[in-house]
Every structure is written in C-alpha cells, then in structure tokens.
Amino acid sequence: MPECRPATAELPRPSHCLILTKAPGRFPAHSAPERDSRERSMAREAGQAPCARNRRYEVWRTADVAEPDRFAYFREAVCEAFMDLTPEHDRSGPFDAEVESVPLAEGAVNRVRGTPHHVRRTPAQIRRTAEQCFFLNIQLKSECVIEQDSRAVRLTPGQVALFGSDLPFRIFHPEGRNMSVASFWLPRRQVEEAFPGGQMPGIRRVSDHPFLGPLIASAARTLNRGARAIGPADGSLMLESLIRLAAQAGSGNRDPGVAPETLRPALLAAVLEHVESRVQDPGLSVGGVAAHFGISKRYVHKIFEPTGETFSRHVLNCRLERTAAELIAPELARTPIAEIAYRNGFSDLSYFNRRFKAHFQATPREVRKSVRR
Numbered sequence: 001m002p003e004c005r006p007a008t009a010e011l012p013r014p015s016h017c018l019i020l021t022k023a024p025g026r027f028p029a030h031s032a033p034e035r036d037s038r039e040r041s042m043a044r045e046a047g048q049a050p051c052a053r054n055r056r057y058e059v060w061r062t063a064d065v066a067e068p069d070r071f072a073y074f075r076e077a078v079c080e081a082f083m084d085l086t087p088e089h090d091r092s093g094p095f096d097a098e099v100e101s102v103p104l105a106e107g108a109v110n111r112v113r114g115t116p117h118h119v120r121r122t123p124a125q126i127r128r129t130a131e132q133c134f135f136l137n138i139q140l141k142s143e144c145v146i147e148q149d150s151r152a153v154r155l156t157p158g159q160v161a162l163f164g165s166d167l168p169f170r171i172f173h174p175e176g177r178n179m180s181v182a183s184f185w186l187p188r189r190q191v192e193e194a195f196p197g198g199q200m201p202g203i204r205r206v207s208d209h210p211f212l213g214p215l216i217a218s219a220a221r222t223l224n225r226g227a228r229a230i231g232p233a234d235g236s237l238m239l240e241s242l243i244r245l246a247a248q249a250g251s252g253n254r255d256p257g258v259a260p261e262t263l264r265p266a267l268l269a270a271v272l273e274h275v276e277s278r279v280q281d282p283g284l285s286v287g288g289v290a291a292h293f294g295i296s297k298r299y300v301h302k303i304f305e306p307t308g309e310t311f312s313r314h315v316l317n318c319r320l321e322r323t324a325a326e327l328i329a330p331e332l333a334r335t336p337i338a339e340i341a342y343r344n345g346f347s348d349l350s351y352f353n354r355r356f357k358a359h360f361q362a363t364p365r366e367v368r369k370s371v372r373r
Contacts, residue, residue, distance in 0.1 A: 104184070110183045
C-alpha cells in the first residue's frame, strides 16, 4: 500500500579497530564512490569515525564474503560505520548481518540488522578516540539492553535511547531471533548545546517522556526511512529537531520547553506517520490528533501550512490513494467497491464517489475496469 505524502512538500517518503589483511575483493563494501582506503585506514588508526563531510553511503553484507570471514568482516564494518567498538558473537552458530550507513547532515544513520550479537566500548577505546559523539538508537526488531555508567536500559521495538560514546557501554541482543536497529550518529557539540545546562546526565530512554517521547520515536522512524531521499537542508533541519527533542527529553524535564519553530518539522513528521497508520479509521479527526500529541487543533493546522495541504485534504488524499490502489489490486478484483471504500475510512458512498471522480477524473468502476483491458 502506498505511503501517504503531502502533495507539495514531500517529507522523507568510524576509528581504530581490528584491521584485516584483505585480499583483493575478499571483503567488499558497496559504496558510491569507492572509499579512499588510505584515508579510512588512517582514520581507524587515529580512533576516529569518518567525519561528516567524508561520510558517504555504504553497505556491508556478510553474505558477500566466505562463511569463516563473516564476523571479522562485520566487526570491521561496525568500526567503519560507527567508531572504535568491539562486537562479540557466540561462534558456535552461523552469522549473517548487514550494516548500512547513510550520511545525514553533520551525522549519519547507521542501520544494523541480522544475527543477534553483543557490542562493547571500553575505556581504552575511548582514550584513543579523538571525536566523540552521541548515539540515538531506535529498536526496530527484537530487543536489546544497553548498560552504561551503572544504568541499564531495555529497548523494545519503537523505543529510543540516547547515550554518549565518551563512557564505556555494552549492548546485548538476546539470542533467538534476528535483530534490527537504526542508530543516529549525532555530533557531540550539537547534542551538548541542546542540553539544558550543556551536560547530559547519562544514558536515557528518551521515548519514555510523556509528551516528547512519541514525537521522538515518530521522527526517528520517519528520518530513518527517508534518510537517503531527504535533501541536505531538510535533513539538517530534521536532525536538529530530533536532537533538540531528545536532549529535552533526556534532561528529565517534564516541561516540553522546545521552541515551536524548532519542534515543527519533527512534529509534522510524527503527525503524518500517525495519520498514515490510522487513515482507515472513519473517526480520524484533527481533534483526535491534537489530543494524541497534546497540542491544540489550531497548531495541527499550522504545522500543515508548509505542505500546501490542509489536514482534511491530506487525510482525504490518503484515503483516495489507498482506495485506488486496492481497486486495481488483482487479489481484490472481486471485492465490492463499497467494501473497499468503507475499510479505507469513508462512511458515505455518494461523498466517496464524488471525491474519487474529482481526484482521478474517473469513477471507481472506470478505474477498476481500466486494468482489465
């Protein structure tokens, strides 16, 4: 089913570690353009992740190397994408994983998915790392436990944690099923500037904040999905919004305390995701959305202004697009048009037919027949 997007303002539809002696083509990395191996080797030996201006999109897949080399390859990929870390794995079983690194403004979003494993960051690694950062991790599949500074935080799918690279930590992914996590690599300076008082009090599960938590989780999911497509200016704005939201939530302050203009891009992303997930509900309304996010109905309308659509128009277009997609789906060819309309949020068939024809310049029946010719 297609994702719903605003009509005119589309939102988003490492350091010293084990250095392996590589035979040509033995440990491939999929990048564009190809990496400068000398530059990366020097960065690893210096204890640095690639700085923002040198980051480029890359993917490392263990399936591309021989089975005995897979975990060593994965370990190097983690160091390359993140910084000096020590992944660990029970070598009694097979290992299969993928690391994907997407540049994002002055940071990056690094995605790791595959066989469960553990990750450590040690005091020695911290001492030889020149450029510290913060990690904002959103768990996408399975769960994990992050330990740092005598504090343990458990993440289940959809939960988000913020923690720094300047203190030792351990991340545990339980055995049993494959894991998936998106980790935002955030410049330390930006995070510390956003924190009230300029200092973070240690690891925090920022998605627990009663007001900002849902916004952080939604913004992180949206930014993760659209990271490759979003432009530099929008990416910078969205990342700054995410940092400010996470810093405010991580401070423990229950007062949102975030300037509306700073909050708006992340809030719009969260509202769009909320609408998309509930657009089939005929009771979806601006009042319900306002109540869900703890804002006024007027402010819901205001955050839609940059998209060129009103809230109501966006909901209507989402419903029409979903309905049209189902009308031409071969597996739904025998499903009555009325049933498809009702399950996509319409409660009045005459209203649905009028709006459908105005939007697509054809009736629902004509659209369905067009794919059978």
